[in-house]
Amino acid sequence: MEALSTPPDRAEPSLQLLLFVDKRPSSVEKIRQIRSRLKELAADYPFDLQVVDVGEQPHLAEHFRLIATPAIIKIYPEPRQTLAGSNLIAQIDSWWSRWKQSAQENRISLGSTSPLPMAIESLPVPNSVTYSAELIRLSDEIFRLNQEKEELQEQLRFKDRLIAMLAHDLRNPLTAVSIALETLELGSSMREIYAESRLTPETMSQLIKHARTQAKTIDRLITDTLHAANSTGGKLNVQPRKFDLGKLCLSLVDDFQTKLQIKAQSISTDIPSDLPAVYADPDRVRQVLVNLLDNAVKYTPNGSHIQVSALHRTTQKVQVSICDDGPGIPAENRDRIFEDSYRLERDTTQDGYGIGLAVCQRIVRAHYGQIWVDSELGAGSCFHFTLPVYRP
Secondary structure (H helix, E strand, O other): OEEEEOOOOOOOOOOEEEEEEOOOHHHHHHHHHHHHHHHHHHOOOOOEEEEEEOOOOHHHHHHOOOOOOOEEEEEEOOOOEEEEOOOHHHHHHHHHHHHHHHHHHHHHHOOOOOOOOHHHHOOOOOOOHHHHHHHHHHHHHHHHHHHHHHHHHHHHHHHHHHHHHHHHHHHHHHHHHHHHHHHHHHHHHHHHHOHHHOOOHHHHHHHHHHHHHHHHHHHHHHHHHHHHHOOOOOOOOOOOEEEOHHHHHHHHHHHOHHHHHHOOOEEEEEOOOOOOOEEEOHHHHHHHHHHHHHHHHHHOOOOOEEEEEEEOOOOOEEEEEEEEOOOOOOHHHOOHHHOOOOOOHHHOOOOOOOOHHHHHHHHHHHOOOOEEEEEOOOOOEEEEEEEEEOOO
């Protein structure tokens, strides 16, 4: 930044101008003419001119919202005024007398018709470019600090959600492991009393395999949760690959048979044999299916029916739907149920944290899919989500 000021023996300048320039060869002569004309005007009235190279201080050009250079900005006295264009010297000549009159009136209104004391002269005039630049710097710093504050607050909120998500997602596999172990224990105890109650080797193998699978799921949940907690962006860790979505759906339906029997609920499937493979993280998709199936079992009455279906919706997407004949969801709540910690008032007595559907939404969106619900009060609900078709 270069200054062109009134000589020290002249009265304190009360008119302050900024000349914004650039280093283009075509601008050199025009800038020379402008500066020459302003020097001539300095003999008529004291003023302060500071030359700003937009290449060196682009933030000042942005602050003053300049769209072209060279440009002259009167920053004091108020109001601020910007001149630009090919006839810049003619504009300066046209406005000069009004600027001079405005500056003189401003000095009179402030009672400052004589040079300012030395102690005051050393201070920056409130409307000077130095002051403006410092304000811009401080404003940028405040904006940056506010952004950092918001990011830190979001990270704290995300970590709180992770804890709730972990507690929620661990419940299903832990329950499955417990059931398998209790069944094995019960079979072992009964074997000592009734020979016919002994578990077959095949059944024991299935129970052990099921418990081991669920234990791996627990380990994966903990690992991924810790990974996400250490991520500043708070993004879910997904590892997409080609897999058979229909096979996964059928496997989970079998896993839910015990829960369904407890509530005398039935389940049917409509999964085409030619359903294409999807490109997604099978463990994460399993989380979505388990959450939706668990909700269908939990929130629908005894004796209700659940249906799991899939269809090749478009050439790029496969859609999975889980429907029930439960109480349905009010229209005003159908979007909000996917928010963190949101629960319908009627469900507050049920176990859970109100974050299962939020987890589903985060997982589906991480795969660039969509999740939504169709529902009518008293006529059940259908939860749908889409996943990308695998393309070799």
